Amino acid sequence: MYPRMNLWTDMKNRDEIGIALLGFGNVGSGTYEVIEENFTSIKEKVGVKIYVKKILVRDLNAGRRVKAPAELLTCNPEDIFKDPSVDIVAELLGGLEPATEYMIRALDSGKHVVSANKAALAANLPQLLDAVERSGRVLRYEAAVCGAIPVMDVIDRALAANKISGISGIVNGTTNYILTRMGEEAADYASVLADAQRLGFAEADPSGDVEGFDAANKLSLLIWQAFGKYIHPDKIARKGITELGLADIDAAALRGNKIKLIAQADDGPEGVEASVAPREVPADSFLGRCAGEYNAVQLDCDMAGPIFLMGKGAGPRPTGSAVVGDIISIARDMRSGV
Numbered sequence: 001m002y003p004r005m006n007l008w009t010d011m012k013n014r015d016e017i018g019i020a021l022l023g024f025g026n027v028g029s030g031t032y033e034v035i036e037e038n039f040t041s042i043k044e045k046v047g048v049k050i051y052v053k054k055i056l057v058r059d060l061n062a063g064r065r066v067k068a069p070a071e072l073l074t075c076n077p078e079d080i081f082k083d084p085s086v087d088i089v090a091e092l093l094g095g096l097e098p099a100t101e102y103m104i105r106a107l108d109s110g111k112h113v114v115s116a117n118k119a120a121l122a123a124n125l126p127q128l129l130d131a132v133e134r135s136g137r138v139l140r141y142e143a144a145v146c147g148a149i150p151v152m153d154v155i156d157r158a159l160a161a162n163k164i165s166g167i168s169g170i171v172n173g174t175t176n177y178i179l180t181r182m183g184e185e186a187a188d189y190a191s192v193l194a195d196a197q198r199l200g201f202a203e204a205d206p207s208g209d210v211e212g213f214d215a216a217n218k219l220s221l222l223i224w225q226a227f228g229k230y231i232h233p234d235k236i237a238r239k240g241i242t243e244l245g246l247a248d249i250d251a252a253a254l255r256g257n258k259i260k261l262i263a264q265a266d267d268g269p270e271g272v273e274a275s276v277a278p279r280e281v282p283a284d285s286f287l288g289r290c291a292g293e294y295n296a297v298q299l300d301c302d303m304a305g306p307i308f309l310m311g312k313g314a315g316p317r318p319t320g321s322a323v324v325g326d327i328i329s330i331a332r333d334m335r336s337g338v
């Protein structure tokens with residue numbers, strides 16, 4: 001355990017905030033680009049300069065899409081936990097460990113934490129919330145659910161006056177891309193998947209996406225945000241898209257429908273019912289019109305009625321936009337001493 005600064009009060013007298021990035025892959029580099037390229041406009045909006053102070057990687061010499069000054073890179077996480085100039089740690093590593101351990105270490109070291117890592121967050125949310133409680137620091141994870149779409153913030157702030165009873169969404173861009181192309185080009189699953197991997201829309205091991213694990217992680221986080229109930233992703237009924245053939249897509253089209261991988265949760269008198277599965281939706285409905293790698297979420301609210309959100313669910317800059325949005329939100333609270 002490291003000594004904690006009282007960041008909330010100390011911040012009032014400071015005009016800069018230090019960030020550490022854990023990871024400099026797709027999302028880490030996208031986050032760095034957003035901070036660097038929009039440095040001036042962010043400074044004008046937030047009244048504070050945001051600097052990247054350190055970047056944790058595995059390999060200091062790896063070739064990288066985005067270049068950062070060599071002195072920022074480190075392979076030693078202690079350099080970050082012990083650095084008093086780092087106020088906010090952005091966890092962009094992926095995987096359960098060491099990502100969860102590092103988030104907890106960062107919180108216990110007095111840092112606020114932002115994460116895009118839905119797998120670690122969904123699996124270990126109770127332990128992470130314990131660390132938040134213990135440390136008095138903030139954990140935000142907008143980027144973990146639907147990339148650039150600000151769904152977590154909308155639930156938390158704009159819809160705070162509502163009871164939300166239902167969530168349904170297309171929360172995995174890879175499967176939506178595959179299903180869209182299968183429908184539009186009458187191409188079979190295997191050839192579209194191979195093409196998606198070549199174009200970078202699907203990973204070499206696509207099972208996390210096509211078997212619905214990624215969508216279940218995001219649904220678990222949405223359920224917590226919207227219903228205030230934690231359901232471990234392993235407890236969510238899950239079916240992927242691997243068994244879908246062109247015949248299924250054609251049959252749905254004859255009924256005026258499209259097949260989408262739908263993450264759905266309802267908070268009823270019997271408790272929360274949650275599932276991830278391929279479902280038919282009307283082709284001209286909100287979810288039916290969400291095509292390609294885009295994501296979409298519908299929230300059923302008691303006062304506001306249905307709310308529809310759509311946008312890019314992945315990619316370095318869209319996801320970096322959400323990471324930096326969380327950083328700015330924490331910076332604003334720090335500035336105002338909340």
Ligand SMILES: NC(=O)c1ccc[n+]([C@@H]2O[C@H](COP(=O)([O-])OP(=O)(O)OC[C@H]3O[C@@H](n4cnc5c(N)ncnc54)[C@H](OP(=O)(O)O)[C@@H]3O)[C@@H](O)[C@H]2O)c1
Binds near residue numbers: 059316
């Ligand atoms: N890709 C997207 O569009 C997207 C969208 C939303 C959320 N996310 C989430 O964001 C997270 C990051 O995804 P990504 O696509 O950016 O992954 P990625 O491209 O594989 O990058 C991972 C980065 O973490 C570093 N790293 C991994 N393990 C490490 C360790 N033990 N110690 C130090 N460094 C380590 C790697 O270092 P090296 O570079 O040295 O190997 C690399 O820079 C994941 O949780 C993912 O689910 C991704």
